[in-house]
Amino acid sequence: MSTDPETTETASHPGEPADEAGTGTGGDGTARTSDDTGAAEEPDPGSGAEGSGGPEETESTTGSGAADGGTADAGDGEDTAAQRSEAEAELAAQRLERDRIERRKAEKKGPIEAGTKLSGQAADLLAAVRAVESGAKPVASAFSEPAPAPRRAASEPARRPQPAAPPATAAAPAVQTVAAVGAVLTEGGAPQTLAPQAAAALGDGADARLRADPWLLLRVPGVRPEQADGFARALLGAECRPDDERRARAVTLWLLEQAAVAGHTALEAPALEVALAQRTVPDPEEAVRSTVAEGEALVFQDALETQPPSGDESDEDGEDRPVRVLIGLERYALAEESLADGLARLVNSAPTEDGSAQGWEGAARSARGSAAELIRAVAGHGLVLHTGGEASRAEAAALLREARGLGVRAWAATHTPAGRELFAALLAGHGAADAPGERTDTALATVAGLLSGTEGPGRDADGALDLDLLIVLDAPQLDVETAALLIESLPDGARLVLSGDPGVLWSAGPGRVFADLLAARMCPQIASRTPDPGPLGELVSSIGVGELPQVDAPGKEVVIVPVRDAGEAVHRTVQLVADSVPRAIGVPTDETQVITPGHGGAAGTRALNAALKERLNPGPGRFGGFDPGDRIVYSPVPGRTLPGRVVTADAEGLHLECAGAAVVVPREQVEQSVRHGWALTAHQAVGQRWPAVVVVLPGDAGGTLSRPWVYTAFGRAVRHLSVVHGVEQALPRAVAEITAKPRTTRLPALLRPQVPTTEG
Numbered sequence: 001m002s003t004d005p006e007t008t009e010t011a012s013h014p015g016e017p018a019d020e021a022g023t024g025t026g027g028d029g030t031a032r033t034s035d036d037t038g039a040a041e042e043p044d045p046g047s048g049a050e051g052s053g054g055p056e057e058t059e060s061t062t063g064s065g066a067a068d069g070g071t072a073d074a075g076d077g078e079d080t081a082a083q084r085s086e087a088e089a090e091l092a093a094q095r096l097e098r099d100r101i102e103r104r105k106a107e108k109k110g111p112i113e114a115g116t117k118l119s120g121q122a123a124d125l126l127a128a129v130r131a132v133e134s135g136a137k138p139v140a141s142a143f144s145e146p147a148p149a150p151r152r153a154a155s156e157p158a159r160r161p162q163p164a165a166p167p168a169t170a171a172a173p174a175v176q177t178v179a180a181v182g183a184v185l186t187e188g189g190a191p192q193t194l195a196p197q198a199a200a201a202l203g204d205g206a207d208a209r210l211r212a213d214p215w216l217l218l219r220v221p222g223v224r225p226e227q228a229d230g231f232a233r234a235l236l237g238a239e240c241r242p243d244d245e246r247r248a249r250a251v252t253l254w255l256l257e258q259a260a261v262a263g264h265t266a267l268e269a270p271a272l273e274v275a276l277a278q279r280t281v282p283d284p285e286e287a288v289r290s291t292v293a294e295g296e297a298l299v300f301q302d303a304l305e306t307q308p309p310s311g312d313e314s315d316e317d318g319e320d321r322p323v324r325v326l327i328g329l330e331r332y333a334l335a336e337e338s339l340a341d342g343l344a345r346l347v348n349s350a351p352t353e354d355g356s357a358q359g360w361e362g363a364a365r366s367a368r369g370s371a372a373e374l375i376r377a378v379a380g381h382g383l384v385l386h387t388g389g390e391a392s393r394a395e396a397a398a399l400l401r402e403a404r405g406l407g408v409r410a411w412a413a414t415h416t417p418a419g420r421e422l423f424a425a426l427l428a429g430h431g432a433a434d435a436p437g438e439r440t441d442t443a444l445a446t447v448a449g450l451l452s453g454t455e456g457p458g459r460d461a462d463g464a465l466d467l468d469l470l471i472v473l474d475a476p477q478l479d480v481e482t483a484a485l486l487i488e489s490l491p492d493g494a495r496l497v498l499s500g501d502p503g504v505l506w507s508a509g510p511g512r513v514f515a516d517l518l519a520a521r522m523c524p525q526i527a528s529r530t531p532d533p534g535p536l537g538e539l540v541s542s543i544g545v546g547e548l549p550q551v552d553a554p555g556k557e558v559v560i561v562p563v564r565d566a567g568e569a570v571h572r573t574v575q576l577v578a579d580s581v582p583r584a585i586g587v588p589t590d591e592t593q594v595i596t597p598g599h600g601g602a603a604g605t606r607a608l609n610a611a612l613k614e615r616l617n618p619g620p621g622r623f624g625g626f627d628p629g630d631r632i633v634y635s636p637v638p639g640r641t642l643p644g645r646v647v648t649a650d651a652e653g654l655h656l657e658c659a660g661a662a663v664v665v666p667r668e669q670v671e672q673s674v675r676h677g678w679a680l681t682a683h684q685a686v687g688q689r690w691p692a693v694v695v696v697l698p699g700d701a702g703g704t705l706s707r708p709w710v711y712t713a714f715g716r717a718v719r720h721l722s723v724v725h726g727v728e729q730a731l732p733r734a735v736a737e738i739t740a741k742p743r744t745t746r747l748p749a750l751l752r753p754q755v756p757t758t759e760g
């Protein structure tokens with residue numbers, strides 16, 4: 001490695017930054033800053049479940065204080081209000097979709113006219129039989145017609161980029177309601193700016209509800225228990241007591257919401273009770289009971305071991321099997337249960353006979369190595385897991401091409417539009433044409449587009465996705481709610497392949513679906529043997545197994561830039577992006593991405609984006625701080641980040657270009673959903689890659705690093721990686737010792753009784 005893209009000196013590996021001429025030693029002079037990086041660790045239920053699972057999990061492009069280390073004032077809740085309303089609207093749409101799917105399932109249970117569910121050759125034979133029975137055709141003519149040609153996928157028409165509609169938002173509360181809530185907030189000493197969010201969260205009669213139970217203020221995003229306590233004291237006076245049952249329930253729900261932000265779908269009862277005690281709830285056990293009794297949370301008892309062969313509920317000594325008691329919110333409980341049922345349906349049912357066994361075997365023989373194993377596994381199973389690094393995407397591409405060549409209605413879905421474009425380029429580079437007039441790279445969608453119907457094959461008469469095989473890339477990014485909707489949307493007999501790199505950061509939303517399925521061993525698992533190429537591939541692969549080696553990078557693929565403090569880190573980052581990387585590596589500034597651990601702090605995304613804008617696209621920021629040409633990230637809902645650029649601004653709002661689509665963000669939503677995008681967090685960067693990446697590690701970021709974070713950040717680079725290094729030995733220590741924080745989920749326990757464990 002080199003210490004600068006324009007030098008030929010040899011540096012040590014990233015764990016030991018080398019001296020650079022004219023800059024001094026990067027290790028000895030490192031100074032920690034007092035600014036919070038905003039990269040708070042995941043909430044620990046045992047310590048109050050505060051904060052978030054890191055800003056890259058929760059903030060995306062919002063400026064809420066709750067995401068920046070969990071130290072927001074009550075007034076900062078305004079920053080997340082629009083996001084929450086957008087998320088609620090999307091969830092409402094998802095619930096409608098679930099209701100429709102349930103109606104479809106109920107209809108299937110009713111009487112079905114014979115033959116109405118047949119298709120292909122079986123349907124043709126049935127029609128011939130009925131024609132003979134009715135006398136419409138003689139026996140000879142009915143059965144002597146030539147067999148239909150093998151079914152091939154229809155040619156997908158080329159789609160032109162269409163303007164993306166603004167995300168649906170919940171109906172705004174009435175002006176009178178907001179005014180009434182504002183009066184109550186003012187009386188209690190809370191910022192009146194919280195009135196719209198409080199009115200939206202509490203619904204009709206919000207002012208009366210808030211006056212009767214001041215702790216309902218905790219339902220407003222960004223508000224913390226101590227702030228709600230102050231509000232309650234102002235309203236209730238001497239009647240405000242720490243043992244108030246209303247307070248106990250409100251704090252319990254707040255802790256469960258904070259746990260969801262950290263990725264948990266439920267909390268173990270003892271951990272929740274400890275967190276309640278730390279929030280000065282006098283009787284935590286009673287608080288949990290009261291919350292469950294009011295129907296605001298659910299309680300579960302999950303067995304810690306598989307059921308004995310005898311089928312009874314006791315072990316060999318006659319004692320009850322151990323269970324863990326979990327407390328969770330209804331929305332995540334229902335999502336996990338629906339997901340488990342759908343996965344069991346896929347695993348336990350035979351796949352549709354699309355493509356002959358000989359055809360699948362022939363496709364496997366034409367492939368190589370683990371790609372052939374993947375094709376054979378998909379031929380005989382409804383659910384297959386595929387793991388590997390970036391190079392393993394070629395195997396998923398081979399599967400898509402071969403399946404389409406067999407006439408299978410196969411589609412692939414990625415986490416982001418950028419990931420879709422990368423996969424399309426991969427297909428195009430490997431001869432993506434299956435048949436005259438057909439292009440495999442048109443059989444691509446994003447998961448969000450697939451579910452909304454704006455992308456993909458559309459729905460069949462039963463409301464299921466009109467496909468036979470779905471390959472989901474970036475599978476670790478699936479949270480439980482998205483995964484449940486996806487599984488519910490698959491038709492009976494469909495095949496599903498979940499493909500992804502288990503070493504990257506988990507989903508921004510609750511759950512760890514891909515990791516839980518890998519641990520459950522309920523279906524075939526195909527591990528890619530295709531290595532990621534070059535020095536970058538060697539470095540990232542080593543990080544995945546807990547090592548940080550020195551790699552030979554003769555082409556300056558990896559460069560270490562030691563810095564002494566956050567100010568120098570910002571200065572060197574701007575220099576690399578604007579000058580050194582374009583001149584020495586040949587990668588334009590527009591194709592270089594900066595990744596840093598957090599949003600706040602002296603070298604977080606805010607500081608870096610401000611410095612990069614000043615250098616690369618200076619301007620007055622007439623529209624909410626943005627100018628035409630600014631590089632941005634747009635977050636239509638929490639957890640989804642779309643990179644793009646500012647085109648213009650007018651009375652309609654801020655006009656963006658995101659992945660080839662025109663997006664108009666209304667003026668009132670700009671502050672909450674759009675950020676500058678020269679610098680991102682690792683969670684925002686998942687599912688995307690750039691020719692050059694600059695990873696910034698200021699001295700105060702050492703405590704936030706982990707192996708998945710480093711693996712994800714370093715793995716975003718295709719040709720060149722610069723590491724602005726100021727964390728000394730914290731980097732190799734994080735890679736070697738700090739693995740992903742555990743998340744509490746119920747999916748493994750729900751799958752255990754439904755699906756047998758497999759060896760493969």
